[in-house]
Structures are given as structure tokens and as C-alpha cells.
Amino acid sequence: MNAVSVVAADPVTDPRWGGLAAGPAGSLFTSPPWISAVCRSYGFTPQARIALDAAGEPIGGFAWVAVEDVRGRRLSSLPFSDRADPLVTDPPVWTALLDAAKTGDDQLTLRCLDDSAALADPRLRAIGAAAWHGTPLDAGIDALHRRISGTSRRNIAAAGRAGVHVEVRDDLDAVRAFHRLHVGLRKHKYRLLAQPLEFFENIWREFHEGGRCVTLLATVGGEVIAGAMFLEWNDVIYYKFGASVPEHLRARPNDAVYWTGIQRGVERGMRLVDWGLSDLDQPGLVGFKRKWASDERRIVTLRSGAWLQAPEQEEFGRELGELTRLLTDASVPDEITARAGALLYRYFC
Structure with missing residues (x-):
């Protein structure tokens, strides 16, 4: 591989990221407007690394946010998104990007389609899969x-x-x-x-x-x-x-x-309708989308690092689940349930 340099970038404002996101590896979920909407809504600060070739031209990119709350610190690429495929096809370039992005023992979670260069990275392990459906408009x-x-x-x-x-x-x-x-x-x-x-x-x-x-x-x-x-x-x-x-x-x-x-x-x-992610444990939704889509693939969830929760973090997760059940009871007005979602939804990433 020729010399590659990696630079930090803001994926919302950097035109180099915008160019990569508008290329063949990009999707809605790595687009600057989507990242902006997610981060503005939930108070995240987006980060990215862009790989440059010897001439200074962008040849790959990777974006994520650091999430820090009562559940601990973790890196997510990207929260509340169906997927966020790294904007790179060359495995060595992906390796350089992840080397530059991930420091320390922070856990990183990312979702990508099943042909992503990230799947071959031994530092990442698959922890889940979902269905993706598309309809070519050809x-x-x-x-x-x-x-x-x-x-x-x-x-x-x-x-x-x-x-x-x-x-x-x-x-x-x-x-x-x-x-x-x-x-x-x-x-x-x-x-x-x-x-x-x-x-x-x-x-x-x-x-x-x-x-x-x-x-x-x-x-x-x-x-x-x-x-x-x-x-x-x-x-x-x-x-x-x-x-x-x-x-x-x-x-x-x-x-x-x-x-x-x-x-x-x-x-x-x-050129395409992207019907998005469907959990495999929702066969009704998967079957409904199959009636419309001629293309079906897998979205794979990858993770690096150990996910170790302290007892108080595990207790918070249980209490959050119970609070959700209480606030979604039929006796609770929908307006209150909606306000509860506005307060609590950030903890589900």
C-alpha cells in the first residue's frame, strides 16, 4: 500500500467527508445532515478520521461518537442509525483508520453491510445480524x-x-x-x-x-x-x-x-429504495419487506473491546427496562409516554 496519512475531521462540516459520503460507499447514515440531526438531538459530538493518499486526496473515512453516561464510556458508529458503513473498501486503509480512531480500551460498536472491509478485521467480532432489503428502481x-x-x-x-x-x-x-x-x-x-x-x-x-x-x-x-x-x-x-x-x-x-x-x-x-434494517426476530416485518424488495443482505453488528458493566450499571439497565414498562402501560396518556421518550431515549444506545 502506498503511503497513507490519517487526519481528524468533523463529519458534519468537512467537505472531504461530504465527498466520501456522497460516493459509492456512503449512505444516508454517514451523510453530514443525518449525523448533524442525530448529534444535535442527543447532545453528541461527532468525530471522524479521513485517510489521505500521497497526493492528499481522501480515500477513506470512519465516523463515530463517544457516549458517556451512567452506563459507562463507549464508542458508537453511529448511534440511532441502521448502519454506518466505514467509507472505505481497502482493508489496509481501514486498518489505518481504526488505528487512528481507537485508543485505549474503549469499547467500539459499529453496524455495516456484509461486504464491509471492517468484517475482516480480527480486532472486531460479530455480535449480531439483521436483515437489509432494497428495491432497485431500474x-x-x-x-x-x-x-x-x-x-x-x-x-x-x-x-x-x-x-x-x-x-x-x-x-x-x-x-x-x-x-x-x-x-x-x-x-x-x-x-x-x-x-x-x-x-x-x-x-x-x-x-x-x-x-x-x-x-x-x-x-x-x-x-x-x-x-x-x-x-x-x-x-x-x-x-x-x-x-x-x-x-x-x-x-x-x-x-x-x-x-x-x-x-x-x-x-x-x-436508483434504489432502501427499506432499512429489520431485526431477524421480527419475521413478520422481514416477510412484509420481502414482498417489495428483490435484494436482501445482512447488516452485521461488530464490536471491539470487552463490555464489562459495574453492578450499578447493570442495575440501571434493569431499572430503565422497568421504567419503560411502566411508562408504556395503556393507562398512561400517550403525551406522557412521548415526554418520557424525550427524556430517556438517549440511554438506549
């Missing part, structure tokens, strides 16, 4: 309609007969309406807290210019019964968040939302 709407599963086509038609209408919105009020739906679904179906509204608002502020952030709201008779947020980066449209009202699922609003997302991608000249 054909017209009619051809794409024929490619999706027969079940999806029937459900799209059923949604139309049920009077489901999907609004494509780019305003902040739509984001807030979706967040209320999101809070309700996570609370009543999964007994989980939701990310703060501030996070969603920051995402909108970073991406809404140029139509790169839209909220799709499925309604019946004026009532919002399902929705999703789609973001654009580097000619890819990302399905990032989705939620629906369980009592209205027979109207197939989610199918109508997904199909509208595909149509949006085609209209905008995108």
Missing part, C-alpha cells in the same frame, strides 16, 4: 408493479377499494402528525418508548430542502391510520420510519404507503 412503474409480490398488488387494490388515500407531505406539521402515530404504535404494540419529536424535527430541518424529506400519511375519511417518513441521499430513497393504527390494518394502508414510496422514488429519479 424500470418503469408498470414493470416495478409486476415485480412486487402478488399479495402486495392485491393489497394495494384493496386499499384503494377501502378508500385509503396517501398524502405526500413535506411540511413539519405532517412530521408531527406521524410522530404521534409512531409513539402510539411503539407504546401499544411493542411496549417501547419512541424517539423524541425533536429528533424527527431535526431530520426534517436537515433534509426538507429540495424535497429530500417527505412524510406519507395514509388516511380514511380524514383519519390518519398509517404513515412513513422517507429521506433521500445520493440517489437513494430511504424508508426510515413507519407506523400504523392496528385497528385499521384490514384496509391495507401500509401497502398503499410502500407503493407510494416506490412511485415517489421513480418520480424523483432515484
Whole structure:
């Protein structure tokens, strides 16, 4: 390998990082606006290392944040993101980047697709995997309609007969309406807290210019019964968040939302719909995405260092779990549950 130098950089403001993030190795989750939204919402300070060749040109990059709270100090690349693939394809360059980034015994956790140079690094071990799905937009709407599963086509038609209408919105009020739906679904179906509204608002502020952030709201008779947020980066449209009202699922609003997302991608000249991460212990979600996606891969979670928790840290984790169960009880108003998420969600990374 020719001489490589590694320099520190701010991945939000450094144009060299922006160029790498807009290249073939980049994704929404390593883009400057996404990193900015996450860090502004949760009070993190992003860090990055950029590898330069002998001519001073960037040839690779790696970003992370240091998390310090009652659970201890740890490095995350990057928190509250589906993945954050290192922006590098050459294993020796990756080695130089990690050497420059990681000092001491800090634990590092990162998620990346299954072809990342990081997977071959003996300093990292795989501790988990999830599914990733994508739909190439390499054909017209009619051809794409024929490619999706027969079940999806029937459900799209059923949604139309049920009077489901999907609004494509780019305003902040739509984001807030979706967040209320999101809070309700996570609370009543999964007994989980939701990310703060501030996070969603920051995402909108970073991406809404140029139509790169839209909220799709499925309604019946004026009532919002399902929705999703789609973001654009580097000619890819990302399905990032989705939620629906369980009592209205027979109207197939989610199918109508997904199909509208595909149509949006085609209209905008995108090359791919990225359906994001699905936990393998949620076979229903994995199966639903398979109806729409022709590509499936794995997102691998890698970790370095030992994860040793002091007894008080383990006790905090147990208490956080119990507090979550209490605050997501059906007797608790959704507004209180939403405020609890704003206070506590930062501890789930």
C-alpha cells in the first residue's frame, strides 16, 4: 500500500467527508445532515478520521461518537442509525483508520453491510445480524408493479377499494402528525418508548430542502391510520420510519404507503429504495419487506473491546427496562409516554 496519512475531521462540516459520503460507499447514515440531526438531538459530538493518499486526496473515512453516561464510556458508529458503513473498501486503509480512531480500551460498536472491509478485521467480532432489503428502481412503474409480490398488488387494490388515500407531505406539521402515530404504535404494540419529536424535527430541518424529506400519511375519511417518513441521499430513497393504527390494518394502508414510496422514488429519479434494517426476530416485518424488495443482505453488528458493566450499571439497565414498562402501560396518556421518550431515549444506545 502506498503511503497513507490519517487526519481528524468533523463529519458534519468537512467537505472531504461530504465527498466520501456522497460516493459509492456512503449512505444516508454517514451523510453530514443525518449525523448533524442525530448529534444535535442527543447532545453528541461527532468525530471522524479521513485517510489521505500521497497526493492528499481522501480515500477513506470512519465516523463515530463517544457516549458517556451512567452506563459507562463507549464508542458508537453511529448511534440511532441502521448502519454506518466505514467509507472505505481497502482493508489496509481501514486498518489505518481504526488505528487512528481507537485508543485505549474503549469499547467500539459499529453496524455495516456484509461486504464491509471492517468484517475482516480480527480486532472486531460479530455480535449480531439483521436483515437489509432494497428495491432497485431500474424500470418503469408498470414493470416495478409486476415485480412486487402478488399479495402486495392485491393489497394495494384493496386499499384503494377501502378508500385509503396517501398524502405526500413535506411540511413539519405532517412530521408531527406521524410522530404521534409512531409513539402510539411503539407504546401499544411493542411496549417501547419512541424517539423524541425533536429528533424527527431535526431530520426534517436537515433534509426538507429540495424535497429530500417527505412524510406519507395514509388516511380514511380524514383519519390518519398509517404513515412513513422517507429521506433521500445520493440517489437513494430511504424508508426510515413507519407506523400504523392496528385497528385499521384490514384496509391495507401500509401497502398503499410502500407503493407510494416506490412511485415517489421513480418520480424523483432515484436508483434504489432502501427499506432499512429489520431485526431477524421480527419475521413478520422481514416477510412484509420481502414482498417489495428483490435484494436482501445482512447488516452485521461488530464490536471491539470487552463490555464489562459495574453492578450499578447493570442495575440501571434493569431499572430503565422497568421504567419503560411502566411508562408504556395503556393507562398512561400517550403525551406522557412521548415526554418520557424525550427524556430517556438517549440511554438506549
